[in-house]
Amino acid sequence: MIKPFALAALSLWVTASLAQSTTVQLSVTGPALTLTVPYFEYTHSGTRQAYSASFGSNVLALDQFALDTASVRTTALLTGANQAPQLTAGTTGFRLSMPYLEFSSGGRTRAFSASLVSANLSSFAIDLASVREVPLQTTLAKPATVTVSASNTQTVAGQALGSSSQLAVSWTAPTGYAIDHYLVTATESGSVTQVSVTTASTATSATLTPLKAGTAYTVTVKACADAACPSAGTSDAAAGTTPAEHWQLQGTGNTVATLTKPVSDGNARLSATRFGAEAGPVANTVQFYYGPMGITGQSVATSGVVSATQPSSYLTGFTSFASTSGVRSPTSATQGIKSIMTGQGVPLSAAMGGKVRLFFESNDTDGKTRIYSVDSVDGYVGRDFNLGAATTCTTSADYSATGNCPATTVLGVAGDTVNPTQKISAARQNKVAWPTLTDWRWNGEVGTFMVFTIDRVTGCTTASHNHGYAQWDGSRFVPQYDAAGCPKAFMSAQAALPMHIGGARYKMYFGDPSVTTGKPTGATLPFVGPKKLIYGDGALTGPAASVEFEDWESTTAGRNVVFLWPNGDTLNDTAEGFIDDFHFLTPTGSLDTQVLYLSITDGTVAPFAATAVLLNP
Secondary structure (H helix, E strand, O other): OHHHHHHHOOOEEEEOOOOOOOEOEEEEEOOEEEEEEEEEEEEEOOEEEEEEEEEEEEOOOOOEEEEEEEEEEEEOOOOOOOOOOEEEEOOOOEEEEEEEEEEEEOOEEEEEEEEEEEOOOOEEEEOHHHOEEEOOOEEOOOOEEEEEEEOOOEEEOOEEEOOOOOEEEEEEOOOOOOOOEEEEEEEEOOOOOEEEEEEEOOOOEEEEOOOOOOOEEEEEEEEEOOOOOOEEEEOOOEEEEOOOOEEEEOEOOOOHHHEOOOOOOOOOOOEEEEEOOOOHHHOOEEEEEEOOOOOOEEEEEEOOOOEOOEOHHHHOOOEEOHHHOOEEOOOOOOOOOOEEEEEEEEEEOHHHOOOEEEEEEEEOOOOOEEEEEEEOOOHHHOOOOOOOOOOOEOOHHHHOOOOOOOOEEEEOOOOOOOOOOOOOOEOEEEEEEOOOOOOOOEOOOOOOEEEEEEEOOOOOOOOOEEEEEEEEOOOOEEEOEOOOOOEOEEEOOEEEEEEEEEOOEEEEEEEOOOOOOOOOOOOOOOOOOOEEEEEEEOOOOOOOOOOOHHHEOOHHHOEEOEEEOOOOOEOOHHHHHOOEEEEEEOOOOOOOOOEEEEEEOOOOOOOEEEEEEEOOO
């Protein structure tokens, strides 16, 4: 389609819908063709970059272009670049997509979209199937006076606090044409990630959500003259930053001693699980899988029926079943499982058995740490994992393949014959993540992932605490490795907890033990450092429905999380550093209510269970 036009004229250009115009020129000098692209974008590992480059061809072979490597330059990123040319990498090569091209010949201008494809970034060909004629765009008067501000602002301890996942946008309507609708778009600074909302033609304000906490965005408002929006006016970009998440501990005052305990015997090694309406006798409750004081292993405590209007239903008054539930460290271990530490209860869908799978960490008799699982025999009640008359698992014989609590090795260590890992001598503190906002039960979807603590791996990591990454392949969790054979890992992260926030999007909290500011001299209890937050989005790489390791931000991009005492004071570095074994949860199944169940100490008393609530979701 394009070739005849190009032979008849000397110019072909691309005009993207940007805050400033960019033009791609196709020029002819004798038999030579030069395609000059002054602006295109390429996103690698979540980082958005911009370049300019030229491509050469021949009038007799317009469908083949060669990259002029000497012409490649980096250039500044443009804001509002919704239709900028994009270079993307795929499994078979690269594609330079140009959403909007204008071609003039004989006094007539027409518009097209087209792509160039390449296997090696040196030779490019036109993908003829990609060539389409599109409506000619017309630039109209743009919305003005665009302002970006915090949304749902409230006052906490004398400070104004806006939503951590929203921004409010307002503007002045343009004149001179009838407006069909507005398109309001927030682009994350330094990234290609965007969030958009469409409003009515009469609107002069909108709320952008869901956004990332503590993140800078540039915002544009596009006034569309019709439904397809080929004719529009786009505002200048305005800047805005979402507030950090603010979590308030529950209780009174500003000390550990005055915090409210959700369960009286709560110790460290705490995780929390939400059960939905289909869970029978435990429907609409939150259940702890935790290490009670005086017991080495995992037991169960249960909330009352959760009510969105009664925070006490999920913050206090948990009933402990410590003596009659869960799994115990064998008192005289002879083989395998020896010392059971952290655990997580995962409800399984009816297709997977309609029960609870308890994943737990054990420091075994050979001195190595592995992750195991056992399934409940009481369905979704999830307290009894013993096939026999007993309701607890207590001996080495219980955990054997022929025992009453047959344990499955989920992640072994290097050298194991069952589910081994490469270069890893200890796999612990695991957390399984699945789309809990879609269904509180795990349905075994391929692409479900697990994070788990690994120590320093010689030749691969330098930090003492890191987190490995494993994906479910339909039958087991498979640890992920890079081309050098090193485990893909979140560096300098401890007690990481992923949390579903809709679709194939997650956020993950972790402690950064490399930061020791505030750590008391001679402290013997775990000091995890400040808590940080990163985001993952399955749409960034690979299959959009699953979350690969590459879909995550680096831990170096971690945002600060703010913690407040019940009286509104901010926790200092020492107090925050002693928060450990935490689990973030939506007890009602809605992001409007987000709760943190945690273990905490002041460095002198034994860790105990406490709670916190997100003030600005």
